[in-house]
Amino acid sequence: MTDSLVQVTSKQQFDDLLSSSRIVVADFYADWCGPCKQIAPLYASLAEQISRPGLLTFVKIDSDKNQDLAKEYSVSALPTFLLFRNGKVIQKVQGANPTELKAVIEKLASELESLAEGSGSGSGSGSGPAWKGAEIPRGYSDVTSEIEIRGCELLNADDDAGPVRVLFESSKPSALTQGATSTAKDWVQSGADDQLLLFIPFQSTIKLHTLQITSFPPEGNTDVSRPGVIRLFINRTSNMDFGEAEDAEPTQEITLGPEDWNSEGTASIGLRFVKFQKTTTLTIFVQRGDGEADAVRIDRIKLIGEAGTKRDMGKLQKMEEDE
Known part of the structure; x- marks a missing residue:
């Protein structure tokens, strides 16, 4: 797990992340899931390039170990990527679709940059x-x-x-x-x-x-x-x-x-x-x-x-x- 990816181990930890970061991207996966492993390097790469503390946070959630979260957010297929803004789900990407996942996340990051534009290095x-x-x-x-x-x-x-x-x-x-x-x-x-x-x-x-x-x-x-x-x-x-x-x-x-x-x-x-x-x-x-x-x-x-x-x-x- 890289420094840019947060491994979620409990519902409380995830709720805290939703309240402390404006945007959260969550990857619901399982160790036995082949497509999950296939797209994992791309997800890690996007996290490394785009994540910003307190603004845009990338997390991974093992659906087998966090069945309460998988049930709460109606995760029925793996992998499932959920995008949260201000604690609420705004988009869902299901399956190992690199093109769609990359487009979704890069669009979101672009919107975030537009919002933060001009905030200054001292008070960003x-x-x-x-x-x-x-x-x-x-x-x-x-x-x-x-x-x-x-x-x-x-x-x-x-x-x-x-x-x-x-x-x-x-x-x-x-x-x-x-x-x-x-x-x-x-x-x-x-x-x-x-x-x-x-x-x-x-x-x-x-x-x-x-x-x-x-x-x-x-x-x-x-x-x-x-x-x-x-x-x-x-x-x-x-x-x-x-x-x-x-x-x-x-x-x-x-x-x-x-x-x-x-x-x-x-x-x-x-x-x-x-x-x-x-x-x-x-x-x-x-x-x-x-x-x-x-x-x-x-x-x-x-x-x-x-x-x-x-x-x-x-x-x-x-x-x-x-x-």
């Missing part, structure tokens, strides 16, 4: 398990990885702060790191006034349950505040302008006060789940900051809910076909 999300600004509600998962980063647009952003992509980093905000020496600006801030307008497209249809926003205005600086009033809109085909965001009926409007922010600087906002069942885009309009400050700042945004099937599946096998 590959340095360990993702930072949590607040607890994730039971029964749901972090679906921030479903965001199409390149399609995001932020209006009224201060050019001296960070780009929009820093909002979705899984690393701990620099404002929380004592003695941090990094000069990277891993937050966004409004420019002309205390309004921000953020457009977020998704790679798949999302069910949104909770919006987590982290904000750390500089201590002693009364010119910058946390968001105070937020209006949410879903399924717009492009970003709104500020006039439209002011006048249109929002899907939900939220008012935040000092009591809503925890010790990690995060407000965990419960959404009207029935209204966010089929979300393809989310527009976040910070209508005003909390107080009289001239600018508003956001360090991180995390989205909690359930991810659907990607719209462009390519060769990937949809799980619904197996159910």
